[in-house]
Amino acid sequence: MRSATLLLALLALPLSAQIGGKTTDLQAFKIIDLEMKVTDLSGNPVSAVAGNVQDLQVKEIGNEVRIELAADVLFDFDKADLLPKAEDTLTKAAAIVKQRAKGTVRVEGHTDAKGGADYNQRLSDRRAASVVNWFRTKGGLSNMTFATKGFGATQPVAPNQKPDGSDDPEGRQKNRRVEIILSTS
Known part of the structure; x- marks a missing residue:
């Protein structure tokens, strides 16, 4: 143990x-x-x-904090319902939001390139909404203002395919994420 x-x-x-x-x-x-x-x-x-999978990564640039949550930690493949194991990751993120956020908190959903553009758009919207719902109901952030947006596969952070055109599972995994963006001023 x-x-x-x-x-x-x-x-x-x-x-x-x-x-x-x-x-x-x-x-x-x-x-x-x-x-x-x-x-x-x-x-x-x-x-x-x-x-x-690294569950949480936080970057601060100027007056903005970006919290990146790996979708594989939060959701089953092709789903928007939060997994029980997501609780710890979301609790960590909620603590940062509570401590640092000033104003509206943006929550953005992203997918990999598997599936159609419309489907991925809806999935990323639903995933962002699931995170906000958890923040409001279980994360102690019911008084905060949130804005959600799904981007589907339009903003990858890694290639979905290798240079030879074959599938890149590691790249796709990095692209499946939810980002929380907050202003600190």
């Missing part, structure tokens, strides 16, 4: 770019990430990441 401890770490990473031989400072970029520490019964560290 393993015990898991989650540690919320805030990392500030100054970015710079080399343009035309000159180095130019870009906007400061912060990533809030979850570091999973797992030990076995003897207290020895064990990899908690191998083979697992």
Whole structure:
């Protein structure tokens, strides 16, 4: 049996770019990430990441925080009903929203490219609505204002196909997600 401890770490990473031989400072970029520490019964560290989908990724750019939730953690394939195992991930996201949000919170659904465009659009809409419903009914965010939007497969973050045209399951997995965008000012 393993015990898991989650540690919320805030990392500030100054970015710079080399343009035309000159180095130019870009906007400061912060990533809030979850570091999973797992030990076995003897207290020895064990990899908690191998083979697992990262459930939550948070990025802060200027006055905006983006929380990306992996759809595979939240939903069964081709479904918009939240899985029981989504509770922990949504609780973490709700805590960040509660602490940091100022104004309307946008919740956006995304799918991979499998299936038709209309179907994926409706699925992404329903998934965004499911997350908002959970926030309002179980996440303690009933007084917040939310706006939902589904994007279907129109905004991929990874290729759905490999360069040779074959299926890219890892890319499709990254594209199936729900993003929560909030203003911090």
